[in-house]
Amino acid sequence: MLQEYADACELIRETEEDIRKLNRKKGLNFVDEDDGGLLQEKGLLERRKVCAQQIRFQIEAWMLTIPVRMQRIVRYRHLAGLSWEQVAVKMGRNATAESVRKEYQRFIR
Numbered sequence: 001m002l003q004e005y006a007d008a009c010e011l012i013r014e015t016e017e018d019i020r021k022l023n024r025k026k027g028l029n030f031v032d033e034d035d036g037g038l039l040q041e042k043g044l045l046e047r048r049k050v051c052a053q054q055i056r057f058q059i060e061a062w063m064l065t066i067p068v069r070m071q072r073i074v075r076y077r078h079l080a081g082l083s084w085e086q087v088a089v090k091m092g093r094n095a096t097a098e099s100v101r102k103e104y105q106r107f108i109r
Contacts, residue, residue, distance in 0.1 A: 001059060002078040008055040009079075015049040070107050073100060 022042055063071050069091075076087040084097035091100055 001062070002074060004055055005059040006078060008052040008059070011052040012049055012056065015045050015052065019045050019049075066107075070104070073104050073107075077104065 019042060022038060022045065025038065063074065066074070072091065073087060076082045076090050077084070082090065084101045088095040088097045088100045
């Protein structure tokens with residue numbers, strides 16, 4: 001599920017860029033028959049973005065149901081892509097990479 005979150009966020013970013021590119025392309029001198037295809041493509045891109053946003057929102061809602069400490073660990077590790085050592089530093093309170101990793105593994109089980 002957490003991998004899906006990262007993928008959904010990236011897909012949203014990629015889709016927004018695709019929409020910007022398509023809008024720039026539409027700004028060029030296309031004939032009317034090309035506009036129909038461009039509009040369909042833009043509609044598909046918008047639907048793709050909405051689907052990815054729904055996945056992101058579902059996972060963010062789930063994140064609110066877990067303990068705050070674990071929310072921080074998950075965000076640092078999976079969403080920010082930090083190493084366990086970096087997560088431990090962010091967590092503070094004499095946390096070690098190994099202690100944070102084990103805490104996360106216990107929670108996931």
